[in-house]
Amino acid sequence: MLGILLLTFLLCDADSTCPTELNPLSLEPPEIIEEYGASVFVNCTSTEEFHDGMKWKGDSDMEEDEIFICKELFMKDWNMEAQCQIILNKSHTCSKDLKITIYKNPEDVQVFPASSSAVEGTQYVLQCDIINVAPVQNLTVRWYKDDNIIKTDSFTNTTKTPVSESSVLTVNISRGDSGAQFRCEAQLDVGPNGPQTPVSSNYSPTVSYAPEFKDKTDIVDIYVEEGDNVTLNCEADGNPSPRFRWTNDGVDISENTNNLYINQVNTNTTYTCTASNHVGNMIKQIHVHVVKTTMATTTPKPSDPKMVDCPLTMMPAEIVVKFGDPVSINCSTSATDFELLGWEATIGGKTSEMSSLTWEVDKLEAWHTEPKCFITIDPSQCYVIPNITVYKTPDKVSVSALGYRPMVEGTEHQLTCEIINVAPVRYLTVKWYQDNEVVQTQTFNDTSLTPVNEYSTLNVTPKSNYNGAHYKCVTELHLGPNGSETFSTESAPYIADVHYKPHIQSWTRNYANVEHNISMDMVPCHVDGNPQPTVQWYNKGNLINGFEPLTRTQSGEYTAVFENSVGNISTIVDITVEYSPSFTCDDRYDVEENGKPQTTCEPEGIPAPIVTWFKDGQEEPLPQHWTRKYSGEYLLRATNKHGQANHTLDLNVLYAPEFTLGNDSMVVTLGENVTFNCSAKGNPEITIVWKYKSAENVKETTRGSTKVVNITGATSTNAGVYLCSAKNKIGTVTRSVTVTVTLTVNELPLYLPLWVPIVLGIIIISLIILYFMARKKKHGQYAFVPDKENERSEIPMNPVSNGKTNGIKV
Numbered sequence: 001m002l003g004i005l006l007l008t009f010l011l012c013d014a015d016s017t018c019p020t021e022l023n024p025l026s027l028e029p030p031e032i033i034e035e036y037g038a039s040v041f042v043n044c045t046s047t048e049e050f051h052d053g054m055k056w057k058g059d060s061d062m063e064e065d066e067i068f069i070c071k072e073l074f075m076k077d078w079n080m081e082a083q084c085q086i087i088l089n090k091s092h093t094c095s096k097d098l099k100i101t102i103y104k105n106p107e108d109v110q111v112f113p114a115s116s117s118a119v120e121g122t123q124y125v126l127q128c129d130i131i132n133v134a135p136v137q138n139l140t141v142r143w144y145k146d147d148n149i150i151k152t153d154s155f156t157n158t159t160k161t162p163v164s165e166s167s168v169l170t171v172n173i174s175r176g177d178s179g180a181q182f183r184c185e186a187q188l189d190v191g192p193n194g195p196q197t198p199v200s201s202n203y204s205p206t207v208s209y210a211p212e213f214k215d216k217t218d219i220v221d222i223y224v225e226e227g228d229n230v231t232l233n234c235e236a237d238g239n240p241s242p243r244f245r246w247t248n249d250g251v252d253i254s255e256n257t258n259n260l261y262i263n264q265v266n267t268n269t270t271y272t273c274t275a276s277n278h279v280g281n282m283i284k285q286i287h288v289h290v291v292k293t294t295m296a297t298t299t300p301k302p303s304d305p306k307m308v309d310c311p312l313t314m315m316p317a318e319i320v321v322k323f324g325d326p327v328s329i330n331c332s333t334s335a336t337d338f339e340l341l342g343w344e345a346t347i348g349g350k351t352s353e354m355s356s357l358t359w360e361v362d363k364l365e366a367w368h369t370e371p372k373c374f375i376t377i378d379p380s381q382c383y384v385i386p387n388i389t390v391y392k393t394p395d396k397v398s399v400s401a402l403g404y405r406p407m408v409e410g411t412e413h414q415l416t417c418e419i420i421n422v423a424p425v426r427y428l429t430v431k432w433y434q435d436n437e438v439v440q441t442q443t444f445n446d447t448s449l450t451p452v453n454e455y456s457t458l459n460v461t462p463k464s465n466y467n468g469a470h471y472k473c474v475t476e477l478h479l480g481p482n483g484s485e486t487f488s489t490e491s492a493p494y495i496a497d498v499h500y501k502p503h504i505q506s507w508t509r510n511y512a513n514v515e516h517n518i519s520m521d522m523v524p525c526h527v528d529g530n531p532q533p534t535v536q537w538y539n540k541g542n543l544i545n546g547f548e549p550l551t552r553t554q555s556g557e558y559t560a561v562f563e564n565s566v567g568n569i570s571t572i573v574d575i576t577v578e579y580s581p582s583f584t585c586d587d588r589y590d591v592e593e594n595g596k597p598q599t600t601c602e603p604e605g606i607p608a609p610i611v612t613w614f615k616d617g618q619e620e621p622l623p624q625h626w627t628r629k630y631s632g633e634y635l636l637r638a639t640n641k642h643g644q645a646n647h648t649l650d651l652n653v654l655y656a657p658e659f660t661l662g663n664d665s666m667v668v669t670l671g672e673n674v675t676f677n678c679s680a681k682g683n684p685e686i687t688i689v690w691k692y693k694s695a696e697n698v699k700e701t702t703r704g705s706t707k708v709v710n711i712t713g714a715t716s717t718n719a720g721v722y723l724c725s726a727k728n729k730i731g732t733v734t735r736s737v738t739v740t741v742t743l744t745v746n747e748l749p750l751y752l753p754l755w756v757p758i759v760l761g762i763i764i765i766s767l768i769i770l771y772f773m774a775r776k777k778k779h780g781q782y783a784f785v786p787d788k789e790n791e792r793s794e795i796p797m798n799p800v801s802n803g804k805t806n807g808i809k810v
């Protein structure tokens with residue numbers, strides 16, 4: 001027994017595995033690598049000539065007499081499999097799987113920039129989309145820049161069906177990359193049978209960069225002779241090509257040229273050139289100095305001896321004079337033994353023998369004036385130079401924006417303040433105001449005393465709330481002792497026009513209004529943006545007209561997309577379209593007792609209407625549960641804030657049958673008549689059925705909802721249980737009547753003495769006679785009995801016969 005089990009086990013084992021050395025199958029070709037849609041012949045050959053059958057898995061035909069089977073395979077199923085199977089004998093089954101690779105060369109390869117623009121110094125992103133390729137794990141994406149591989153991508157998804165993939169290339173772009181060719185090559189590598197040439201796509205970016213001066217300098221000094229003609233050079237590179245703007249001592253020269261030709265220079269002057277494109281801007285200052293060739297090198301003034309305790313007093317000792325204004329300084333001495341007191345100056349020099357002398361000039365028109373008050377006290381001379389500051393407030397202070405306009409939120413912008421002709425610049429402070437707040441302060445180190453033009457730059461990265469901000473540039477000349485005298489000049493405001501993406505300031509998450517009087521444009525919202533954003537409404541992904549009134553079926557979630565040139569923002573609002581109540585329920589309602597009234601005839605309407613029930617003109621409060629007394633006709637009035645609806649309905653409260661009487665038992669005397677009934681009520685209409693042992697003397701009559709059972713002349717067969725069941729569609733109830741048939745006490749003695757003793761007597765006599773007869777036979781005593789004896793034995797046993805005596809059962 002154990003031996004057989006073991007054998008069976010071994011056979012089963014041999015069956016499930018086919019030892020590779022015994023597998024007689026080989027496939028030609030052993031592996032298929034084919035394009036989707038192709039067809040291939042496969043030949044499965046067995047080296048074993050004798051076998052019990054060969055077939056392809058899935059085929060039903062079994063070849064028994066062949067050593068090879070062929071099959072044409074159509075590459076139409078991405079997950080296709082093929083297996084050749086052979087039954088060698090009862091115990092060995094072998095199979096061979098065909099390796100199948102179905103490929104699909106990419107349908108399309110597309111390179112496109114994923115960055116909005118290629119700006120030098122930023123990261124530039126190119127994306128390559130490879131559309132519908134299979135199997136993606138054998139796909140290699142190579143990125144080339146001008147034939148040099150710069151990146152390789154492969155994919156790990158093992159799906160066999162075609163997929164679309166993307167590869168992303170990030171480069172630090174520079175101007176040298178302009179015109180370079182970026183190529184994305186998608187190569188499907190499935191072996192020599194597969195596609196050999198890659199599918200590729202090219203893209204050549206144009207790189208923009210801020211202007212840059214060719215001579216790389218931004219302050220240039222040019223020395224010319226008076227009357228010379230000169231060309232000022234402001235050549236700059238940039239992409240897009242820069243625009244040029246020139247000013248001369250703060251005055252615009254409307255010429256967009258990189259070289260400015262100036263005819264006959266006569267005075268020292270400053271030219272400013274601004275080269276700008278949308279990426280940025282550069283400013284160059286060219287100072288043109290006119291020098292006299294004839295002039296010899298000026299010898300510095302010899303430093304005159306100055307007596308520390310020169311007995312001179314200046315009134316005032318320090319003075320601030322506006323260029324061109326009058327000035328007067330009194331010089332006096334406390335000395336008495338002096339010879340001469342005098343002023344040495346280019347204008348207004350004088351001498352006196354008095355102890356006080358005033359230097360006066362009606363119009364001070366020299367930037368550097370150092371009048372000396374001297375005193376000669378024999379044998380020496382000493383002097384004092386009063387501290388005179390000649391100033392000039394700027395001719396013009398103005399703010400302008402460079403680069404593209406308007407400003408865009410989050411993008412850096414430059415404002416330039418031009419200050420024309422101011423002196424002395426070392427006492428100048430430039431304050432930038434944004435509205436009333438100082439945001440930047442600048443001072444200058446230039447020690448020149450003559451008027452110069454200055455520039456101050458403010459970098460602003462505007463926020464949305466900077467829109468409409470007033471930018472001002474205020475120059476302050478702090479003069480006098482400790483800057484006690486201040487002369488301010490203010491530029492006209494530059495009003496910022498800041499473009500910014502829409503912001504939601506206030507929003508309604510839920511909005512409800514009545515049907516036909518609600519549309520999306522009514523939803524209260526305050527969305528800010530510059531330029532003024534437009535709004536589009538979507539419901540379940542579909543664009544809808546915001547002005548079109550909505551109907552009751554259109555409640556739901558809506559998405560608003562606010563958009564302007566800077567960006568967009570979206571938000572969601574739940575719309576409830578309200579409408580007045582209406583009834584769609586039936587005119588008649590069958591409800592079951594104990595059912596809940598709330599679900600009976602519910603009106604439509606939003607907000608949910610309040611329903612009032614009226615019966616006979618009186619409001620009828622609804623009970624917790626229906627009871628039968630609520631049957632009747634009602635008027636229902638549904639009310640919500642948009643209106644009212646009436647509906648009349650007939651309410652019919654259904655309930656299961658109920659008996660008016662309980663279980664019962666009846667006693668009837670034999671031969672008497674008896675009547676009992678079954679009566680029940682219920683809604684709807686009930687049916688009453690009696691169940692009992694039928695007999696001829698039992699009759700049923702129906703009186704209304706009562707079913708009567710009449711037994712006429714009751715017999716013992718009428719005894720038993722009579723079941724009455726009452727039924728309607730709500731339920732069934734059953735009650736029973738137990739009928740007992742009895743003999744009356746008066747009747748019994750009438751019958752019993754008459755026949756019972758007679759019958760008993762006859763039986764006893766018969767038994768005695770039979771006994772004696774049996775004894776005689778046993779003892780051989782036989783007696784001849786006369787015929788009378790026979791006659792005696794025929795004595796009727798039932799001398800009293802009465803139809804009513806047959807088996808009384810009670």
Ligand SMILES: *[C@@H]1O[C@H](CO)[C@@H](O)[C@H](O)[C@H]1NC(C)=O
Pocket residue numbers: 043044045068070
């Ligand atoms: C299948 O292969 C067998 C054995 O190599 C060869 O005899 C038979 O001709 C082939 N059948 C076809 C249809 O090529």
Ligand SMILES: *[C@@H]1O[C@H](CO)[C@@H](O)[C@H](O)[C@H]1NC(C)=O
Pocket residue numbers: 022088089090091092
């Ligand atoms: C079935 O065939 C295999 C291989 O030909 C052989 O080794 C094995 O003995 C056979 N078994 C039976 C029961 O014939």
Ligand SMILES: *[C@@H]1O[C@H](CO)[C@@H](O)[C@H](O)[C@H]1NC(C)=O
Pocket residue numbers: 157158159163
């Ligand atoms: C492979 O790609 C298919 C189709 O795009 C996708 O459904 C599946 O989730 C991917 N599997 C893995 C492991 O990424």
Ligand SMILES: *[C@@H]1O[C@H](CO)[C@@H](O)[C@H](O)[C@H]1NC(C)=O
Pocket residue numbers: 171172
């Ligand atoms: C690109 O620039 C980033 C940051 O400036 C730097 O970290 C990265 O190494 C650069 N990549 C290349 C390829 O130069």
Ligand SMILES: *[C@@H]1O[C@H](CO)[C@@H](O)[C@H](O)[C@H]1NC(C)=O
Pocket residue numbers: 137138189190191
């Ligand atoms: C295809 O990819 C799979 C998985 O990476 C690899 O095993 C197989 O060798 C590849 N086929 C070819 C022809 O390179």
Ligand SMILES: *[C@@H]1O[C@H](CO)[C@@H](O)[C@H](O)[C@H]1NC(C)=O
Pocket residue numbers: 227228229263264
């Ligand atoms: C400058 O140009 C003017 C004509 O435009 C000419 O008359 C003058 O001689 C030139 N000056 C010099 C120094 O070449």
Ligand SMILES: *[C@@H]1O[C@H](CO)[C@@H](O)[C@H](O)[C@H]1NC(C)=O
Pocket residue numbers: 268289290291
């Ligand atoms: C012009 O500039 C030169 C060089 O800085 C200077 O020597 C000369 O005095 C200046 N001329 C005038 C009129 O300021």
Ligand SMILES: *[C@@H]1O[C@H](CO)[C@@H](O)[C@H](O)[C@H]1NC(C)=O
Pocket residue numbers: 444445
């Ligand atoms: C001005 O002088 C201060 C102090 O000497 C120095 O730190 C600053 O860089 C100078 N500014 C300019 C624009 O030369």
Ligand SMILES: *[C@@H]1O[C@H](CO)[C@@H](O)[C@H](O)[C@H]1NC(C)=O
Pocket residue numbers: 318387388479480481482483
């Ligand atoms: C002249 O006055 C200025 C400003 O008050 C002061 O900075 C400077 O030192 C004074 N010069 C002399 C020579 O006193």
Ligand SMILES: *[C@@H]1O[C@H](CO)[C@@H](O)[C@H](O)[C@H]1NC(C)=O
Pocket residue numbers: 637644645646
């Ligand atoms: C409903 O009935 C009430 C009184 O019966 C009446 O005043 C009202 O106009 C009715 N409403 C409608 C909409 O018929």
Ligand SMILES: *[C@@H]1O[C@H](CO)[C@@H](O)[C@H](O)[C@H]1NC(C)=O
Pocket residue numbers: 671672673712713
């Ligand atoms: C019983 O009913 C029958 C028929 O209705 C009638 O003839 C008979 O007299 C009744 N018997 C008694 C005892 O009431």
Ligand SMILES: *[C@@H]1O[C@H](CO)[C@@H](O)[C@H](O)[C@H]1NC(C)=O
Pocket residue numbers: 675699701709710
């Ligand atoms: C049944 O009995 C009732 C009451 O005794 C009597 O009124 C009725 O007529 C009887 N019906 C029949 C069919 O005998």
